[in-house]
Every structure is written in structure tokens, then in C-alpha cells.
Amino acid sequence: xxxxxKLTGIVAPVDRVxxxxxxxxxxxxxxxxxxxxFGQFLFYEWRFHRNxxxxxxxxxxxxxxxxxxxxxxxxxxxxxSSREHAPWAILDYGFKVVIAPSYxxxxxxxxxxNGILPxxxxxxxxxxxxxxxxxxxxxxxxxxxxxxxxxxxxxxxxAFDLDEHRRQFLLLGLDNIGLTLQHQDEITAYEQKRPAxxx
Amino acid sequence: MTKRTLxxxxxxxxxxxxxxxxxxxxYIDLHLVHExxxxxxxxxxxxxxxxxxxxxxxxxxxxxxxPTKDRFNIKDPISKQQIDTLTQNCADFGVxxxxxxxxxxxxxxxMGPEIGLTYPGKTIVCGxxxxxxxxxxxxxxxxxxxxxxxxxxxxxxxQQAKPKTMEVRFNGSRKPGVTAKDLILGVIAKYGTDFATxxxxxxxxxxxxxxxxxxxxxxCNMSIExxxxxxxxxxxxxxxxxLRGREYAPANYDEAVEDWxxxxxxxxxxxxxxxxxxxxSLIPQVTWGTSPGMGTDITSSVPFPKDLPTENExxxxxxxxxxxxxxxxxxxxxxxxxxxxxxxxxNGRIEDLRAAAEIARGYKVSEKVTAxxxxxxxxxxxxxxxxxxxxxxxxxxFEWREAGCSMCxxxxxxxxxxxxxxxxxxxxxxxxxxxxxGRTHLVSPAMAAAAAIKGRFTDVRDWNVKSExxx
Numbered sequence: 001x002x003x004x005x006k007l008t009g010i011v012a013p014v015d016r017v018x019x020x021x022x023x024x025x026x027x028x029x030x031x032x033x034x035x036x037x038f039g040q041f042l043f044y045e046w047r048f049h050r051n052x053x054x055x056x057x058x059x060x061x062x063x064x065x066x067x068x069x070x071x072x073x074x075x076x077x078x079x080x081s082s083r084e085h086a087p088w089a090i091l092d093y094g095f096k097v098v099i100a101p102s103y104x105x106x107x108x109x110x111x112x113x114n115g116i117l118p119x120x121x122x123x124x125x126x127x128x129x130x131x132x133x134x135x136x137x138x139x140x141x142x143x144x145x146x147x148x149x150x151x152x153x154x155x156x157x158x159a160f161d162l163d164e165h166r167r168q169f170l171l172l173g174l175d176n177i178g179l180t181l182q183h184q185d186e187i188t189a190y191e192q193k194r195p196a197x198x199x
Numbered sequence: 200m201t202k203r204t205l206x207x208x209x210x211x212x213x214x215x216x217x218x219x220x221x222x223x224x225x226y227i228d229l230h231l232v233h234e235x236x237x238x239x240x241x242x243x244x245x246x247x248x249x250x251x252x253x254x255x256x257x258x259x260x261x262x263x264x265x266p267t268k269d270r271f272n273i274k275d276p277i278s279k280q281q282i283d284t285l286t287q288n289c290a291d292f293g294v295x296x297x298x299x300x301x302x303x304x305x306x307x308x309x310m311g312p313e314i315g316l317t318y319p320g321k322t323i324v325c326g327x328x329x330x331x332x333x334x335x336x337x338x339x340x341x342x343x344x345x346x347x348x349x350x351x352x353x354x355x356x357x358q359q360a361k362p363k364t365m366e367v368r369f370n371g372s373r374k375p376g377v378t379a380k381d382l383i384l385g386v387i388a389k390y391g392t393d394f395a396t397x398x399x400x401x402x403x404x405x406x407x408x409x410x411x412x413x414x415x416x417x418x419c420n421m422s423i424e425x426x427x428x429x430x431x432x433x434x435x436x437x438x439x440x441x442l443r444g445r446e447y448a449p450a451n452y453d454e455a456v457e458d459w460x461x462x463x464x465x466x467x468x469x470x471x472x473x474x475x476x477x478x479x480s481l482i483p484q485v486t487w488g489t490s491p492g493m494g495t496d497i498t499s500s501v502p503f504p505k506d507l508p509t510e511n512e513x514x515x516x517x518x519x520x521x522x523x524x525x526x527x528x529x530x531x532x533x534x535x536x537x538x539x540x541x542x543x544x545x546n547g548r549i550e551d552l553r554a555a556a557e558i559a560r561g562y563k564v565s566e567k568v569t570a571x572x573x574x575x576x577x578x579x580x581x582x583x584x585x586x587x588x589x590x591x592x593x594x595x596x597f598e599w600r601e602a603g604c605s606m607c608x609x610x611x612x613x614x615x616x617x618x619x620x621x622x623x624x625x626x627x628x629x630x631x632x633x634x635x636x637g638r639t640h641l642v643s644p645a646m647a648a649a650a651a652i653k654g655r656f657t658d659v660r661d662w663n664v665k666s667e668x669x670x
Contacts, residue, residue, distance in 0.1 A: 016514075016515070016518070017511045017512075017514070017515050018392060018393075018490050018515065020490075020627075020629045022608075022627070022629045022630070022631060022632050023629065023630060023631070026631055026635070027608050027609060027610045027632075028610070030235050030263075030610065031235075031264065031275070031277040031278050031280075031281050031610070032277065032281075033238035033239065033242070033280065033281055033284050034239065035239045035242075035345075045630065045631050045635055050617065050635065050636070074511065075393065075511065076392060076393040076396070076426070079392060079393065079426065080328065080423075080627060080629060081327075081328050081608075081627075082236065082326060082327055082328040082330075082342035082343060082344055083235075083236065083344075084236065084239075084326075084344035084345040084346060087344075102393060102396065103396075104393070104396060104426060105396055105397060105426070105428050106328060106341075106342055106343065106344060109343075109344065109347070110344035110346065113344060113346035113347065114346070163360070164220055165220055165221045165222060176346070176350060176358060177247075177249075177349065177350050177353050177354060179358070180224055180350065180353075180354045180356050180357075180358060181353070181354060183215060183216050183224055183356075186215050186216050186224075187215055187224075187226070187252075187354065187355065187356060190215045190226055191226075191355075194226075194228075195455075195458065196451075197449030197450065197451055197454065197455045198228055198321070199228075199255055199256055
């Protein structure tokens, strides 16, 4: 996995609560057997009309958000299905950071598995970012994971919190499976003492 | 000794390694696999030359993509590729697969418990959020993403931060016509879709104790719709009786039951949070919006967004009503429907079909409604046919289909047309869930069957049941 340390990028807003993973990537695109190429389907039914034309009303479609790498949204982002296709689509589209007041558990976890940084801020702080994004064309945030800080060109200097293990995991781009496999002996020892009826 | 909750007992039994400040490594007793969230995991194993560590604890079926009629003729080439890929992967890695030729093929969360793979005290994972279903047996069961599917395949373990515990205590008892589905829809309508984020729920109270295993599965299934990591119900005689004699139940059954009896929350153990729910006043539920928490009583009306307590809720309700094409103040019983879906891992079991058939017997589906019944598994279908339920449905004008996830998420050909309105026994009413611009209302099987016949929602408590059994 690619390590994540620091990024400066354009911020795109999706101003809704409870953005579910069906909205992030609709089910008709879950049939592929690859991990890649899901970005074109991100927020598909919001980004495109039924006839396939681009929905210019959907904020991230506006030219000012072209090339965005930071996504801001509202509470309970990523609720619903466990589909990892959701973070795959977010990443493949170009987002490396998501900012919201809260996340559904499975989605939150899936982000770290893919080197995406999901940042939790208070409702008020997120609202402030929505306002800054609306106010300044091409609004950018600098996300500094080493120092757990968000800054912008307009004086924002905001600390965010993140579990230290998760932070290290992203900073180093670690292989989770490799980490568990370091405990092979403990796994084997555990297996030998499990009740026989468990198989 | 420290008093522990049921969750803490299962957790402690499965921790292999823990260090301050790091997630614990926990052992997984059962890994269920389906075609949608596994291909990239198997591919990951190939790329790193890893094997499935415990193929004997790993079981696969195909459910999401499967057509419910003419099922061997999968017309969508990408769906077919995904199903064929699962077949090949299971063969390559030695994983037992219940494929379309197998009577046990079905929705993974219907099939697993049915053949006795799910039992108390196990840790169970699957690349599917409704894995919470299996918590009905007092198993710690939760959904994971594909990276974690690969992780479990390679190590039979997961790294997990210990969730917090929540008791959802049901007070009082259910009145006639009020189902397990109404219990969980009621809880989510009251507390919202993220009240349990970061928690494992334990459902308690007399109203839970008196549920059958299938009803308990319906409740636990939708734990994820409240945001919970998992939902648990302590095992009891109902659990032990259900499992006895099932194919994969322990051979030395009584010994296992002795272990399982210890799986209850100790008297005086503390949960991090306790919430309560009044069952006495609960009546059949219908959702009106695009989030499972947007639900209300059948006797109530579509709410006015301005009456909702927070700005977030008001904005979300306005968007939802626009999408659902509903006017505030409309009585729920005046909402007309075009489609009915009876099935899914929430309500696709034999008792669900019996409840729907009892309502449908002797009636006709409204002329303007398409109604399909999709059994949760091959065995549910077989049992329903033995009981003649298929005939009741067909005579009433329902379509009788083959087992699969079907219109719960509409990955197969069962999809709503834009603008169609569906009474659905499934678990999610998200925008586009059952088809782009389709409109989903979540209800119990009995409520769905009654809606099919009336062509609009109706209070099942007023239904004239024409069942010979009852009359």
C-alpha cells in the first residue's frame, strides 16, 4: 500500500447526511472481478442522468472541483453495505482524504485498508469547511498526517485526532496481513486448544 | 471474578494477541464467502502466493447475482463471469461451495444457519454487512470488506479494535400482527441509523426471549441498519433446539450445549450504553424515506420535514420525500404501490413465507401490482413447496421464484423500473437500492402480502385471514 504522509488538494463537497455505499457505488458496478477502474462509477446515479448525460447540478461535477482529492460530507458517511468497491471507487476517482463528522464502521475500516485517510471533525468544523469550500473557488486543504493538522491559504489551522496505530499504518503503508502473519505461532497454538466441535 | 457481558465472553475466547494501543488479533471460527466480495481477495492470495489457511472453516455460496428464474441461463456476461470466478476460486483453494446445483445454495445468511454452520460462541465473518444476522445464535458475527476477506483467508484472523457494548432492552410484549421486523424497524425509527456505530448490541427482554430463531435472525440482521458492528442474542433452549440435528451442528451435541449455556451476560455486568424500547405500544411499521430510520406506524402519516428536530434531519427528509414522491401528511395507508418483494436475508425464511401465505390465501394480488416471492435458499423453497405455500402464492397471483438475494439489492435481473414503488421485506430503502429511481418501503412479510392484494399499504391487524388453519 502507498504510504500517506501529506497532501494538498482541491476540496469537493457532497452535502448530504447518511451517504450510503449504494450511492457511492451502485450495485450494477459490483460485478467486476478487479480492484481497479471503479472511479468512473463513483456516485454514478448522482453524477449522471438516466440518459447518461452529466448532471451539472451535482457539486463535484462542477469545473471548480476538477482534480479534487479531498472529499467533504456529512454525518454517517459510508453507511450500508460492506462493499470495499466504495473506497476503491473513491480512490480511483482521485480522492485520498474524506472529511466528515462520522462514518459507518465497515467503511471507515475499509478506507485504511486502501490508504485513504478518513478524518473525523465536529459538525461545526465540517460546516466551516463547507463554507470555505463554497466561498473560495478552487479551495484547497493541506492534510498533514504526521502532525495531524489541516491548514489552508486563509489561515485555517486545525488539529484532527486519529488512533495512533491507524496513523502509523497509513504513514508506513503497512501490509496488514503481513503483520498478522508475524503471529503464526500464536495462531497455531490457539488452534490446538480450540474445542474439537468447532472444527 | 469480573462480571462480563456475552460479547466480552466471546471476545475474550478469541483474542490471540493483544498489545496496548494496537487492535487485537482475534481468531475467526467461520468464514462465509459469496461471489461479489471475494474475487479480489482470492486474487490477492494468488499474487502473494498465500493459501486459504483453514478451508475447512470456509464455506461459499452464490447469491447476489443469481437470476430467480431460468437461473442457469445467466444473460449478463459480467454476472456470469463473477459466478464462474467463484466456482474456479473455490476449486483452486479447496473451499466448499454450495453452487446452483446444490439444494443448500441460497442467501448466505439464510443458508449458513439452516445447515447448522452458525452456532453460539463462534466468531463469524463474511464480506457482507448483513452477517450480523448470525448474532441471533449468540455468535459474534459481522461484515467485513474484501481486504479483510483476504486477511481471514490467509490467517484465519482479523485485527479488530474492541467495540463497545450496548444493551437494547425490549420492554413488554408483542401484540398480534406485530412481527420481529416491526421490532427492529421500530428501534431504528426511534434511535436512528447510526445510534449503535462502534457498538455491539445485545438484544434483551421478554419480547426477544419469546422469538423463534428465525425471528431473532430478522432482528439481528438489521443491527447494521442502526450502525452496529454486530447484534447478539444470548442462546437458550430455543437456540439449542433449533440447531440439534442440523448437518454441521457439533457431533457431540450435548457437550457443546454445556459450553453454550455459559454464553450469557453475567448478572450485574455493565454495558457501556443501555437503551430501552417499549414493545407494548408497537404497531406494524412502514418506512417512508430513503434511510431505514425514516419509518413510522402504518396508522400514521408521512411526516412534515419542518417538524423534525434537527436541521440535518429536516434536509434529509426533504430530499427523501422528493425522491420518494410523497407529500407530507399523506396517510401511510393511502400510499399506492406497483411492486412487492418478499424475500432476502431479513425475511426470506420459511416462517416469513408462511406469514405472507397466510395473508395471501384466498385473495388476489391487485391488478396493477407485480409481486414476487423469492425463497432465501433452496431448502426454504423445497419446504415451502412441501407445505403448498407456492400454490397459495401462485393462485393469488404472486410469482414463485428461485433462491437468491434478488430484489433486496437488485444485482440480478429483478430490478424496479424508474418511478416504481415497492413494498419490500428487505433491509434497505436507499436511493436506487432496488433499481435506479425506484422507491422502496420496508415492511414485514405479512404487511407486504397485504399491500400486494390491496395495492396500497394496509394495517395487517385488520386483515380478514381466510386461513383454514385459523378459521
